[in-house]
Amino acid sequence: MSPRRVSHPTRIGIIGLGMYVPPKVLTNHDLEKMVDTTDEWIQTRTGIRERHVADPGMTTSDLATKAAQQALKQAKLDPKDLDLLIVATATPDMLFPSTSCLVQQRLGATSAVCFDLSAACSGSMFAMITAQQYLLSGRYRNALVVGAEVLSGFIDWTDRSTCVLFGDGAGACVMAPVTRGGILATDMGSDGSAADLLCMPGGGSKHPPSHRSVDQRLHFLRMSGGEIFKLAVRRMADSATQVMKKAKLKPEHIGCFIPHQANIRIIEALAKWAKLPLEKMYMNLQRYGNTSAASNLIALYEAVQEGVITRGDHVVMVAFGAGLTWGSILLQW
Numbered sequence: 001m002s003p004r005r006v007s008h009p010t011r012i013g014i015i016g017l018g019m020y021v022p023p024k025v026l027t028n029h030d031l032e033k034m035v036d037t038t039d040e041w042i043q044t045r046t047g048i049r050e051r052h053v054a055d056p057g058m059t060t061s062d063l064a065t066k067a068a069q070q071a072l073k074q075a076k077l078d079p080k081d082l083d084l085l086i087v088a089t090a091t092p093d094m095l096f097p098s099t100s101c102l103v104q105q106r107l108g109a110t111s112a113v114c115f116d117l118s119a120a121c122s123g124s125m126f127a128m129i130t131a132q133q134y135l136l137s138g139r140y141r142n143a144l145v146v147g148a149e150v151l152s153g154f155i156d157w158t159d160r161s162t163c164v165l166f167g168d169g170a171g172a173c174v175m176a177p178v179t180r181g182g183i184l185a186t187d188m189g190s191d192g193s194a195a196d197l198l199c200m201p202g203g204g205s206k207h208p209p210s211h212r213s214v215d216q217r218l219h220f221l222r223m224s225g226g227e228i229f230k231l232a233v234r235r236m237a238d239s240a241t242q243v244m245k246k247a248k249l250k251p252e253h254i255g256c257f258i259p260h261q262a263n264i265r266i267i268e269a270l271a272k273w274a275k276l277p278l279e280k281m282y283m284n285l286q287r288y289g290n291t292s293a294a295s296n297l298i299a300l301y302e303a304v305q306e307g308v309i310t311r312g313d314h315v316v317m318v319a320f321g322a323g324l325t326w327g328s329i330l331l332q333w
C-alpha cells in the first residue's frame with residue numbers, strides 16, 4: 001500500500017482559497033483607442049468595465065504560483081506536504097512540460113503529483129471534480145487546484161468582437177477531506193461536435209507554428225460569439241439544475257451562485273432560463289472580464305472575502321467553455 005493512501009473519506013471540501021491578477025489594468029476607454037469600440041457598447045453588451053493584463057514576460061505559471069501560495073497559506077498546508085497539483089489552463093507557459101510542474105518547482109511542492117487539465121473556461125470545475133475523485137478514493141490526502149490564464153497573449157488585439165472580452169488571472173483552492181460541509185454534488189459534460197465555435201487553431205499538431213500559420217493569424221482565439229452565448233446559457237442552466245437535483249436542493253436553498261464570468265447577459269439569461277434568483281448570482285466580471293479557467297475560483301474567492309458566502313451556505317459553481325465543456329459543483333461552505 002502506498003504511504004500516501006488514507007482511508008476512504010466521505011466528503012471533500014475547500015480548506016484554502018487564493019487569487020492573483022497582474023497589476024496592469026486595461027479599461028474600456030483604453031480599448032477605444034485600440035479598436036473601433038466604445039465603453040458604452042462593451043458595458044451594455046457584456047457588463048465588463050476593465051480587465052487585468054499581464055506585462056510581457058509574465059507567464060501563466062507566475063500568476064498560478066502566486067494564487068497557489070495564498071491558498072496554501074490559508075489552508076495552513078506546507079507545500080512539501082501537498083500530494084496532488086492540477087493546473088487548469090488553456091494558455092500554458094509551454095506545450096510541455098506542464099505548467100503544473102513549473103508551479104510545483106516554484107512552490108517547493110516536491111512530493112506532489114502534477115498535471116495540467118485542458119477544459120478551457122470549465123477548467124477549474126473539471127479540475128476540482130477530478131481532484132475530488134482522487135481524494136474520495138483515498139489515493140491522496142490533499143490537492144491544490146489552480147485555474148490560471150494569460151489569455152492576453154492569444155487575443156487578436158485588432159478583433160473588436162473578442163479582444164474586449166477577456167482578461168488574465170489565477171484562482172486557486174486547496175481541497176481535502178472535511179467532516180462538515182464540502183462538495184455535495186457534481187456534474188460535467190462535453191460536446192466535441194461544436195469544437196470549432198471557440199478555438200485557437202494554431203500551435204498544435206494540426207497547424208504547427210510556421211510562417212503560414214502566423215500569416216493566417218491561427219495563433220489567436222476565434223469565437224462565434226452568438227452561438228456560444230446560446231449554448232452557454234442552455235448548458236449551464238441544465239448543469240446547475242442537475243447538481244441541485246442530485247443534492248435534493250432547490251434554488252431557494254442556495255445562498256450564492258458562482259457562474260462563469262463571461263458576460264453579464266449570459267448570467268442574466270442563465271438565471272431566467274433555470275429560474276434562479278438573479279440577486280444570488282455573484283458577479284465580478286466588471287473588473288476582470290472573462291478569465292477562463294480562473295474565472296469561477298476568482299469569483300468564489302471574492303464572494304467569500306466580501307462575506308457574500310458564509311459558513312453553512314450552499315453554493316453552486318457553474319461553468320461553460322470551449323470543447324464544448326460544462327460543469328457544476330454544489331458545495332456547502
Ligand code: UT7
Pocket residue numbers: 036037038041042045046121160161162164198223225226227228229232260262263266290292320321322
Ligand atoms: O467563456 C465562454 C466564452 N465566451 C463567451 O461566453 C462569450 C459569448 N458571447 C458573447 O458574450 C456575445 O455574443 C458577444 C459579447 C461576443 C457579442 O455580443 P452580441 O450581442 O452577440 O453582439 P453581436 O455579435 O451580435 O454583434 C452586434 C454588433 C455587430 O455589428 P453589426 O454586424 O450588427 O453591424 C458587431 O460587429 O456589434 C458589433 N460589435 C461591436 N461593436 C462595438 C462586436 N463587437 C463590438 C465591439 N464594439 N467590441
